[in-house]
Amino acid sequence: MARQEIIVRTGQLVLRPFDKSDLKAVESYFGLGEVRRYLDWQLRDTIDSKAALDVIRKQTRLTRPGDTVTLAVVRETDGALLGQVSLQWTDATAAQGEIRLILNPTFRRRGYASEAGKALLDLGFERFQLHRIFARIDGGNDAAARLLRGLGMRLEAHYLEHALFQGEWDEELHFAILDREWQRGDGVREISRNKVA
Amino acid sequence: MTHFPLPTEVIYAPDYPLETARLRLRPFNRGDVDAVFAYRKREEVAEFLFDEPMTHEECAEAVRGRVGQIAFAGEGDKILLAMERKADGLVIGEVSLIWRSMADGQAEIGYILNPDFQGQGYATEAGVALLSFAFGAAELHRVYARCDARNIASWHLMERLGMRREAHFREHARFKGRWDEEFVYAILAHEWRERD
Numbered sequence: 292m293a294r295q296e297i298i299v300r301t302g303q304l305v306l307r308p309f310d311k312s313d314l315k316a317v318e319s320y321f322g323l324g325e326v327r328r329y330l331d332w333q334l335r336d337t338i339d340s341k342a343a344l345d346v347i348r349k350q351t352r353l354t355r356p357g358d359t360v361t362l363a364v365v366r367e368t369d370g371a372l373l374g375q376v377s378l379q380w381t382d383a384t385a386a387q388g389e390i391r392l393i394l395n396p397t398f399r400r401r402g403y404a405s406e407a408g409k410a411l412l413d414l415g416f417e418r419f420q421l422h423r424i425f426a427r428i429d430g431g432n433d434a435a436a437r438l439l440r441g442l443g444m445r446l447e448a449h450y451l452e453h454a455l456f457q458g459e460w461d462e463e464l465h466f467a468i469l470d471r472e473w474q475r476g477d478g479v480r481e482i483s484r485n486k487v488a
Numbered sequence: 489m490t491h492f493p494l495p496t497e498v499i500y501a502p503d504y505p506l507e508t509a510r511l512r513l514r515p516f517n518r519g520d521v522d523a524v525f526a527y528r529k530r531e532e533v534a535e536f537l538f539d540e541p542m543t544h545e546e547c548a549e550a551v552r553g554r555v556g557q558i559a560f561a562g563e564g565d566k567i568l569l570a571m572e573r574k575a576d577g578l579v580i581g582e583v584s585l586i587w588r589s590m591a592d593g594q595a596e597i598g599y600i601l602n603p604d605f606q607g608q609g610y611a612t613e614a615g616v617a618l619l620s621f622a623f624g625a626a627e628l629h630r631v632y633a634r635c636d637a638r639n640i641a642s643w644h645l646m647e648r649l650g651m652r653r654e655a656h657f658r659e660h661a662r663f664k665g666r667w668d669e670e671f672v673y674a675i676l677a678h679e680w681r682e683r684d
Contacts, residue, residue, distance in 0.1 A: 385661045385668075423659050448655030452630055452676055454592045469659055
């Protein structure tokens with residue numbers, strides 16, 4: 292039976308599961324400190340990009356709470372892999388999910404993250420019927436905060452010195468959006484791989 | 489003075505009893521069941537707690553469980569103290585401090601006051617004493633508290649204690665059959681020392 296893999300097409304992007312052949316692209320951003328910091332626990336302790344790719348290649352479905360779907364963000368025109376997005380199902384009773392977006396610095400400031408973010412929220416609210424989706428970022432990451440606000444997410448928490456991270460006090464922001472606050476984006480359609488020629 | 493035997497391997501413990509102008513914060517004992525039942529049986533007290541209103545028997549069990557929770561020996565340990573009025577020895581509520589992280593110096597503070605004694609500043613008095621211990625002898629870095637957004641008395645108290653609202657979560661969880669709305673308040677050690 293064909294696997295119902297998640298593929299999402301937006302204006303300029305295709306979000307699709309990772310493949311073994313994506314290693315070089317993953318290496319180009321995975322080693323960056325700013326990227327590693329907000330990876331989920333399965334990836335945070337992963338030393339090399341190949342091991343990380345092995346983990347995210349398998350993150351293709353949300354079967355039970357705790358599961359994560361990770362998708363490669365690919366530019367449609369030239370097939371360049373720009374980064375990755377993930378959606379974790381954190382709570383079943385309250386239908387909660389957490390999103391993470393990573394964009395290779397080379398491809399930033401061109402609206403790709405926003406486009407991928409919209410598609411990710413659509414996926415969470417439409418396909419997975421979540422009630423609330425949240426994102427956590429470092430307090431100093433202004434670009435990420437602007438991005439999340441741009442997606443319509445509200446600042447819900449601003450933690451100061453609530454934990455030590457590599458010997459320094461951490462500052463963390465939480466953004467969130469409820470299903471009824473989310474406006475479904477235009478031009479986002481989702482198809483399954485086995486339906487494509 | 490009553491002697492309160494501490495468990496072995498204690499790292500931090502208040503010097504009991506913790507005294508304020510009108511209160512003694514001291515370990516629970518088995519004689520506290522009736523006083524605890526007087527407020528834990530009430531609907532309006534249970535409304536914002538994880539527990540439902542308690543029977544006398546459940547209170548007896550809860551009090552038994554609290555007797556030894558008086559010191560920090562490791563992460564997750566709880567200090568649960570009765571709020572006793574000096575004037576008449578009446579237990580009018582309880583306060584708690586939970587050691588959430590040893591490495592990061594984090595703790596969570598909590599309190600329950602018998603509604604008959606609200607509005608007289610007792611909870612603030614107890615909160616100040618517990619935070620003084622938290623940032624003094626216990627050398628903590630940050631203390632936080634959580635409450636239901638509708639529990640106005642609770643977050644007003646946190647603000648009186650000089651705590652900042654750090655989070656306002658909407659519908660992030662289910663609580664007693666409905667959507668939860670939660671505030672998180674916090675205060676850092678330096679903020680506590682520098683408060684007016």
